[in-house]
Amino acid sequence: MKELNEISREIALLHSTAGILSWDQETYMPKGGSAIRAEELALLSQLIHQRRTGKKFRTELGKLVDLETGEIRVDGLSRAERGALRAYHRDWSLATRLPEKFVREFALLTSESQQVWASARADNAFGRFAPYLERIVHLCRQKGEYLGAEDPYDALLDEHEPNLTRRKVETLFKPLKTPLQELIRRLPRPDSSFLQKRYAPSKQMAMSYELLEALGFDPHYSRLDLSAHPFCDATHPSDGRITSHILPNNPMYHLTAAIHEGGHLLYERNLPPSHYGSPLSEAASTAIHESQSRWWETLIGQSLPFWRHFYPRMQHHFKSQLADVSLTQFYKAINAIKSTPIRVDSDEVSYSLHIILRFELETALIDGTLEVRDLPDAWNSKMEELLYITPKNNAEGCLQDIHWSMGGFGYFPTYTLGNLYAAQLFATFEKEHPDWATKAAKGDFQEMRQWLKQQIHTHGRAYTPPELIKRVTGHALSPEAYTTYILEKYS
Amino acid sequence: MKELNEISREIALLHSTAGILSWDQETYMPKGGSAIRAEELALLSQLIHQRRTGKKFRTELGKLVDLETGEIRVDGLSRAERGALRAYHRDWSLATRLPEKFVREFALLTSESQQVWASARADNAFGRFAPYLERIVHLCRQKGEYLGAEDPYDALLDEHEPNLTRRKVETLFKPLKTPLQELIRRLPRPDSSFLQKRYAPSKQMAMSYELLEALGFDPHYSRLDLSAHPFCDATHPSDGRITSHILPNNPMYHLTAAIHEGGHLLYERNLPPSHYGSPLSEAASTAIHESQSRWWETLIGQSLPFWRHFYPRMQHHFKSQLADVSLTQFYKAINAIKSTPIRVDSDEVSYSLHIILRFELETALIDGTLEVRDLPDAWNSKMEELLYITPKNNAEGCLQDIHWSMGGFGYFPTYTLGNLYAAQLFATFEKEHPDWATKAAKGDFQEMRQWLKQQIHTHGRAYTPPELIKRVTGHALSPEAYTTYILEKYS
Numbered sequence: 001m002k003e004l005n006e007i008s009r010e011i012a013l014l015h016s017t018a019g020i021l022s023w024d025q026e027t028y029m030p031k032g033g034s035a036i037r038a039e040e041l042a043l044l045s046q047l048i049h050q051r052r053t054g055k056k057f058r059t060e061l062g063k064l065v066d067l068e069t070g071e072i073r074v075d076g077l078s079r080a081e082r083g084a085l086r087a088y089h090r091d092w093s094l095a096t097r098l099p100e101k102f103v104r105e106f107a108l109l110t111s112e113s114q115q116v117w118a119s120a121r122a123d124n125a126f127g128r129f130a131p132y133l134e135r136i137v138h139l140c141r142q143k144g145e146y147l148g149a150e151d152p153y154d155a156l157l158d159e160h161e162p163n164l165t166r167r168k169v170e171t172l173f174k175p176l177k178t179p180l181q182e183l184i185r186r187l188p189r190p191d192s193s194f195l196q197k198r199y200a201p202s203k204q205m206a207m208s209y210e211l212l213e214a215l216g217f218d219p220h221y222s223r224l225d226l227s228a229h230p231f232c233d234a235t236h237p238s239d240g241r242i243t244s245h246i247l248p249n250n251p252m253y254h255l256t257a258a259i260h261e262g263g264h265l266l267y268e269r270n271l272p273p274s275h276y277g278s279p280l281s282e283a284a285s286t287a288i289h290e291s292q293s294r295w296w297e298t299l300i301g302q303s304l305p306f307w308r309h310f311y312p313r314m315q316h317h318f319k320s321q322l323a324d325v326s327l328t329q330f331y332k333a334i335n336a337i338k339s340t341p342i343r344v345d346s347d348e349v350s351y352s353l354h355i356i357l358r359f360e361l362e363t364a365l366i367d368g369t370l371e372v373r374d375l376p377d378a379w380n381s382k383m384e385e386l387l388y389i390t391p392k393n394n395a396e397g398c399l400q401d402i403h404w405s406m407g408g409f410g411y412f413p414t415y416t417l418g419n420l421y422a423a424q425l426f427a428t429f430e431k432e433h434p435d436w437a438t439k440a441a442k443g444d445f446q447e448m449r450q451w452l453k454q455q456i457h458t459h460g461r462a463y464t465p466p467e468l469i470k471r472v473t474g475h476a477l478s479p480e481a482y483t484t485y486i487l488e489k490y491s
Numbered sequence: 492m493k494e495l496n497e498i499s500r501e502i503a504l505l506h507s508t509a510g511i512l513s514w515d516q517e518t519y520m521p522k523g524g525s526a527i528r529a530e531e532l533a534l535l536s537q538l539i540h541q542r543r544t545g546k547k548f549r550t551e552l553g554k555l556v557d558l559e560t561g562e563i564r565v566d567g568l569s570r571a572e573r574g575a576l577r578a579y580h581r582d583w584s585l586a587t588r589l590p591e592k593f594v595r596e597f598a599l600l601t602s603e604s605q606q607v608w609a610s611a612r613a614d615n616a617f618g619r620f621a622p623y624l625e626r627i628v629h630l631c632r633q634k635g636e637y638l639g640a641e642d643p644y645d646a647l648l649d650e651h652e653p654n655l656t657r658r659k660v661e662t663l664f665k666p667l668k669t670p671l672q673e674l675i676r677r678l679p680r681p682d683s684s685f686l687q688k689r690y691a692p693s694k695q696m697a698m699s700y701e702l703l704e705a706l707g708f709d710p711h712y713s714r715l716d717l718s719a720h721p722f723c724d725a726t727h728p729s730d731g732r733i734t735s736h737i738l739p740n741n742p743m744y745h746l747t748a749a750i751h752e753g754g755h756l757l758y759e760r761n762l763p764p765s766h767y768g769s770p771l772s773e774a775a776s777t778a779i780h781e782s783q784s785r786w787w788e789t790l791i792g793q794s795l796p797f798w799r800h801f802y803p804r805m806q807h808h809f810k811s812q813l814a815d816v817s818l819t820q821f822y823k824a825i826n827a828i829k830s831t832p833i834r835v836d837s838d839e840v841s842y843s844l845h846i847i848l849r850f851e852l853e854t855a856l857i858d859g860t861l862e863v864r865d866l867p868d869a870w871n872s873k874m875e876e877l878l879y880i881t882p883k884n885n886a887e888g889c890l891q892d893i894h895w896s897m898g899g900f901g902y903f904p905t906y907t908l909g910n911l912y913a914a915q916l917f918a919t920f921e922k923e924h925p926d927w928a929t930k931a932a933k934g935d936f937q938e939m940r941q942w943l944k945q946q947i948h949t950h951g952r953a954y955t956p957p958e959l960i961k962r963v964t965g966h967a968l969s970p971e972a973y974t975t976y977i978l979e980k981y982s
Contacts, residue, residue, distance in 0.1 A: 010534060013527075013530055013531050013534045014534070016527065016531055017508060017512065017531050017534075017535070020511065020512055020515055020531075021508065021511055024511055024515065028519070028714060028716075029730065030710060030711055030712050030713055030714055030729075030730055030731075030732075031711055032709075032711045032712035032729040032730065033712070033726075033727065033729050033730030035729065036504075036507065036726070036727040036729055036730060036767070037730070039504055040504050040507055040508050040511075043501060043504045043505070043508075044508070047538070218523075219521060220521055220522055220523045221521050221523035221524070222521055223519060223521055225519075235524075235527070236524065236527040238521075238523040238524050238526065238527055239520065239521055239523065239524030239527060239528070240521075241521075276527070
């Protein structure tokens with residue numbers, strides 16, 4: 001293991017380096033530096049790929065596991081070490097199964113496609129993007145075949161979320177549709193016009209720092225900056241950076257994004273630094289990561305106890321905007337159902353339906369039962385069917401997300417899985433800590449942070465996502481806790 | 492050449508990457524991230540060193556030059572290509588002559604020494620630093636021997652400044668002493684108390700951006716940030732970053748540093764990007780680089796024509812502080828002789844004497860004619876002899892500079908060489924453009940920037956510093972232009 005860990009630590013250092021370069025690119029880099037930055041990042045990718053797929057790693061890995069099957073060949077390993085070894089083998093398999101030629105072709109196409117997508121979205125010109133998307137769908141299908149699953153889409157899912165399959169996603173998503181649809185049909189639309197007044201950016205920043213304190217945000221190890229799109233980029237538990245974006249007439253955009261990214265950051269901050277470089281210091285999966293951000297963003301950050309504590313601070317910062325607004329009015333406004341065709345602007349209830357739409361369309365694209373040229377119509381009719389909304393145009397319809405242009409088929413489902421994981425974890429936490437709301441209303445989140453650290457963060461990738469959720473909650477992932485939570489909150 | 496350029500481009504990309512990491516470390520990195528940052532930088536250094544000293548580079552270089560003597564073996568190269576090849580060989584020789592074991596020992600010692608130096612300076616405890624300095628002097632002597640010069644100090648000089656020797660430095664420095672000493676004895680100390688009022692940091696920033704425009708500072712390719720110590724870190728002509736530091740009660744500190752670093756930046760900005768990675772896109776030398784920063788900082792930034800244009804802007808930003816101060820008063824104040832024991836706080840006239848002091852002491856340390864334990868006394872008596880100042884303690888005496896703790900023996904002389912180069916270049920420029928002052932007084936520096944670009948920047952390392960100065964000014968470097976300039980300005 002020592003040898004594997006050493007190679008992996010070097011890979012991690014190169015990854016962290018690339019992380020800083022990426023963060024810089026989105027925050028402070030002069031625009032003119034973008035071409036050389038792309039070259040720097042490409043070189044780092046290449047150095048990482050060489051180490052990951054190199055002879056040295058393969059030889060050391062082969063001493064411990066059967067390279068073909070992943071079966072562990074040595075005795076006396078701890079549970080965590082076995083988990084780490086399994087993760088090493090998984091990453092190595094994924095990295096080596098794709099031919100170099102294919103990887104280059106895929107990288108080249110998606111890099112170009114992202115630019116075409118951005119211009120196509122700006123000009124509402126789906127036809128410009130369509131030929132690229134056709135090619136991407138083709139390559140993603142091929143990718144799934146290289147990765148060796150019977151159903152190519154299963155392989156694409158598994159790439160983002162270990163052990164996830166189309167069948168599992170269908171089983172998890174099916175029970176969500178009807179109750180969520182009923183809610184968005186039935187729920188009243190409260191007044192939220194006071195959230196469209198002007199909120200000074202500097203005060204928005206002051207408020208977000210206060211909220212982040214609830215998550216234990218520590219400036220000695222963390223930063224909050226601004227960028228076009230919010231993100232979290234943690235290069236090490238001791239250096240984690242989140243960004244948000246400020247819209248002067250929509251304060252909740254910034255605050256919500258800051259808490260969301262803060263939830264991701266808390267995970268990274270609590271990964272054990274002593275294992276830096278090994279899978280034991282990496283997050284369990286994309287969906288588990290998303291569960292941590294959504295825990296803080298929605299379960300806590302859109303809860304009444306949270307705002308019992310923080311709303312007076314909001315009113316303090318924004319006297320003229322909120323003086324006449326009661327806590328109840330505010331709470332209702334930030335949880336209002338928004339009939340928006342845009343996923344990232346949507347509310348907690350509609351969000352999953354936005355994801356289900358994408359899941360159904362992307363599986364059809366990969367299967368070949370939906371042609372790219374028919375996507376705009378399919379998108380719009382599904383949007384009407386699921387969300388009772390008709391997008392004005394393709395820019396706010398099937399062109400709204402960057403994911404497919406990056407070749408990210410199989411990624412969307414992890415968003416909703418994150419919500420399901422969060423709700424199921426939270427139900428367990430609530431049983432163990434029935435007084436959480438009383439503490440939250442006092443601004444005390446220490447126990448909650450500690451619980452997440454011990455149950456989730458500290459294990460890195462020792463457990464697969466299914467193992468982890470079973471271990472913590474006693475059950476496999478199911479949509480039950482999520483629907484219960486949503487129905488209770490919105491009834 | 493193509494093969495050499497390819498390896499070198501990869502090295503340059505790793506260098507640029509390390510440059511961003513270093514910049515980040517001094518500007519935005521959360522303090523807690525310093526340990527992992529040191530590891531990231533160490534890995535990059537190692538990757539760079541491997542490529543520089545590796546078999547591939549050696550083989551390709553050996554096809555074009557005699558590795559032992561550096562003699563070029565191929566015909567048909569352009570002047571610039573021959574210069575690039577000579578630079579490749581020089582760098583390769585320097586990188587391969589030092590045994591790896593020695594390099595590691597040197598890096599380890601100087602890394603530890605810097606920390607000990609910082610604490611020793613803070614506590615005014617020379618005794619704590621002395622054993623480290625002894626060890627550093629020993630290793631520097633050894634380094635000089637490895638690098639193969641007859642006089643180890645010559646090798647240390649040459650490392651920073653190609654072809655520089657102790658003999659040359661002595662010849663250049665000797666004529667400076669008496670005239671400079673006379674000036675600082677004779678010159679009156681004008682009132683500059685208005686420069687010690689409070690100048691709001693945000694307005695200082697606004698003013699520095701205006702000044703930087705004179706140098707063609709373009710935010711599309713450049714940044715100005717704040718850090719503890721000002722520096723310039725250009726990773727590519729398209730991405731150059733400078734920092735300054737703001738002292739609310741000393742506005743000229745920030746403005747001067749911004750112009751100084753801006754001068755460095757202009758050089759980097761004008762290096763030909765098409766040669767990125769090759770010596771043809773690298774600065775000619777440390778001293779030539781310094782000549783560019785000092786050109787703008789002193790010859791221009793402390794000149795009357797410059798402030799004819801910018802002083803009204805200063806008064807605009809700082810009404811209450813400068814309303815009653817005339818341009819002449821301001822000009823005299825920013826050029827006042829300051830009897831300070833601190834090099835970085837000193838004026839244009841005293842500065843060279845501060846450097847001469849260091850040159851005389853560091854040569855004596857390397858020669859062994861001065862023992863480290865006797866350094867404080869030697870420093871203080873030389874300070875009295877040259878500058879008529881007695882440092883209060885060692886913290887503002889021989890402990891003030893970081894250079895020796897980093898093993899930077901042979902570096903100090905390049906500062907004064909920078910001034911001499913700048914003055915000699917400027918004398919030539921002035922002959923060709925006698926109307927420069929009229930244009931400067933209108934804020935027009937375009938011709939000046941163009942001249943520097945064509946005469947200096949655009950050549951990269953095609954010429955050695957002696958070749959370059961001869962080519963541009965018609966003469967070898969001499970102290971004449973500098974003393975003439977100083978005597979004229981201050982008489």
